[in-house]
Amino acid sequence: LNGSLAIVGLGPGPARWMTPEAMSFIEAATDVVGYEKYLDRIPHRQNLIRHASGNGIEQERALVALRLANLGRHVVVVSGGDPGIFAMAASVFEAIETGDPTWRTLDVTVVPGISAMHAVAARLGAPLGHDFCAISLSDILKPWTVIERRLIAAADGDFVIALYNPASKRRRHQIHQAFSLLRSRKDLATPVTIARSVGHENEQIIHATLADIDLEQVDMSSLVLIGSSQTRIIQRSGNSRWLLTPRHYSEVR
Amino acid sequence: LNGSLAIVGLGPGPARWMTPEAMSFIEAATDVVGYEKYLDRIPHRQNLIRHASGNGIEQERALVALRLANLGRHVVVVSGGDPGIFAMAASVFEAIETGDPTWRTLDVTVVPGISAMHAVAARLGAPLGHDFCAISLSDILKPWTVIERRLIAAADGDFVIALYNPASKRRRHQIHQAFSLLRSRKDLATPVTIARSVGHENEQIIHATLADIDLEQVDMSSLVLIGSSQTRIIQRSGNSRWLLTPRHYSEVR
Numbered sequence: 001l002n003g004s005l006a007i008v009g010l011g012p013g014p015a016r017w018m019t020p021e022a023m024s025f026i027e028a029a030t031d032v033v034g035y036e037k038y039l040d041r042i043p044h045r046q047n048l049i050r051h052a053s054g055n056g057i058e059q060e061r062a063l064v065a066l067r068l069a070n071l072g073r074h075v076v077v078v079s080g081g082d083p084g085i086f087a088m089a090a091s092v093f094e095a096i097e098t099g100d101p102t103w104r105t106l107d108v109t110v111v112p113g114i115s116a117m118h119a120v121a122a123r124l125g126a127p128l129g130h131d132f133c134a135i136s137l138s139d140i141l142k143p144w145t146v147i148e149r150r151l152i153a154a155a156d157g158d159f160v161i162a163l164y165n166p167a168s169k170r171r172r173h174q175i176h177q178a179f180s181l182l183r184s185r186k187d188l189a190t191p192v193t194i195a196r197s198v199g200h201e202n203e204q205i206i207h208a209t210l211a212d213i214d215l216e217q218v219d220m221s222s223l224v225l226i227g228s229s230q231t232r233i234i235q236r237s238g239n240s241r242w243l244l245t246p247r248h249y250s251e252v253r
Numbered sequence: 254l255n256g257s258l259a260i261v262g263l264g265p266g267p268a269r270w271m272t273p274e275a276m277s278f279i280e281a282a283t284d285v286v287g288y289e290k291y292l293d294r295i296p297h298r299q300n301l302i303r304h305a306s307g308n309g310i311e312q313e314r315a316l317v318a319l320r321l322a323n324l325g326r327h328v329v330v331v332s333g334g335d336p337g338i339f340a341m342a343a344s345v346f347e348a349i350e351t352g353d354p355t356w357r358t359l360d361v362t363v364v365p366g367i368s369a370m371h372a373v374a375a376r377l378g379a380p381l382g383h384d385f386c387a388i389s390l391s392d393i394l395k396p397w398t399v400i401e402r403r404l405i406a407a408a409d410g411d412f413v414i415a416l417y418n419p420a421s422k423r424r425r426h427q428i429h430q431a432f433s434l435l436r437s438r439k440d441l442a443t444p445v446t447i448a449r450s451v452g453h454e455n456e457q458i459i460h461a462t463l464a465d466i467d468l469e470q471v472d473m474s475s476l477v478l479i480g481s482s483q484t485r486i487i488q489r490s491g492n493s494r495w496l497l498t499p500r501h502y503s504e505v506r
Contacts, residue, residue, distance in 0.1 A: 009371075011272070015273065016272060016273045016274035016277070017272050017273075017274060017365065018272070018273070019264070019269060019270050019271070019272055019367065020268065020269045020270075020271070020273075021269035021270060024269070058500075082371045082375075083375070084371055084374040084375055084379055084380075084381045084382065085371070085381055085382075086382070086383070086500070089374075089375070089378070089379035089382060090379040090382025090383070090497065090498065090499055090500050091500070092379070093378050093379045093382070093487060093495055093497040093499075094497065094499050094500070096487060096495070097485070097487050097497060104487065104488075104489050104490070105489070105490065108495075109375075110374070110375035110376070110378070110379070111375065112270065112367045112371040112372050112374070112375040113367070113371070114272065114365045114366070114367065115368075115371060118262075118335045118337055118338070118365040118366070118368060119365050121335075121337040121342075121363070121365070122335075122336070122337055122342070122362075122363035122364065122365040123363070125342070125346050125363065126337055126342035126343040126345070126346045126363070127337075128337045128338055129337065129338075129339070129342060129343025129346070130339070130343070130389070130395075131386065131387060131388045131389060131403055132386065132387055133384065133385065133386030133387070133407075133410075133412055134384060134385055134386070135384045136383070136384060141500045141501035141502065142383075142500075142501060142502035143502065146411075146502050149409075149410060149411070150384050150410040150411070150412065152410070153406040153407070153409050153410025153411075153412070154386075154406070154410060156402075156406050156409075157386075157402060157403040157405070157406025157407060157410070158399070158402070158403070158406075159386060159403065159406070232350070234346060234349060234350050234357065235357075236357050236358070237357070237358065242346055242349070242361075244343065244346040244347065244350060245343065246343055246346075246347050247311075247339070247343050247344070247347070247394045247395075248394035248395060249394065249395035249396065249399050
């Protein structure tokens, strides 16, 4: 009984961003495991068992998937965006690390996906055209002191910053703390963008600066991008604009 | 005459990583512009004019593409990986910024792709499972002092680090300087991986530590990943291993 486990990135939403590799793993699966909102994107068919679960129970989901694969099933765990970025790949390997030793002999594949960060950048122009970093603002699994240390480093290193998990309905103070820290260390005119539900019908792009961004607009579906000292606006007609972080660097600070 | 310009990410190589959106833009194009190695991946067909060019002339390539689009052609500029990461999107928007004002009215789309970073991470397990940054080691367009400042910030912020453009045949001292700096600020046992030509037939993965990595193995086709203090090895049978940067953080330094 040789089962298999694939951790598959669906991309940020629309089918046009799902790779052929992701599609072929889903077609070959006997079981698909994931957050119910992501499972909605997988077509129903006979002989595909669906294991939907709520949000925030990644570890439980990983265990379900590993047990099924160990029983000889061909299991796909789905992630939005790329599974390696603040998503299911880490959960599955954490479960393998501390779990049944036979899990280390399983056939495990990670299938990369278009990450939210790249989709948002594409929508905006070329804001990630130069060195950048990605930071999750969730302090559920890491202490706030670590997040703070990384925000300081990101500002001092003059990276473009992509903030993942910037806020939720309940988790509001983190985004305010993060911005007050960034405001104390970066030019207040730095371009900032809130990108909500990128690629979906209800996509919304809010352009602002570090000084005037309305943080109440940041929700769970948002990715927040903060420019480096080099990030510039290319104005188009009306309110339309592109963002550019050029490849060359002029020392400005 | 309404032309268009799409800057399309082909992913790191194999067709299984090229999105349906990328394929449909290529199918609808009248002209495809790009580095000759990437153009080799585009099937020949009638009515598709191919504008191949050598490496290192991104700005010239961007101008060719913009002029063609402005003449009413449907132009695709191809990039390996994701076009927004150290690739053609920045070149095109740089050209727009300083070029013919009518270029700002062009229909421009950036089509995201699977980035080398995500493909390498998928191949290794979940090394980017937590906060990370991407730094290009090329000092052709930015001063070395900026790179050094960012390496210091990345080490002090305890990010996982992805090094793009780590070296070429001629550009050798940068990778040595970068590692001597990182060795002075990070645990010498930190996992380091050289990933060469990921997804291609000649793919090669070299696992090492910050102390013992052989920098002579780093070439133009390499992406170098350096762990955070949290990055761990999950040993499998033989020499096989996975890398994991878990979602939770235990303070170790």
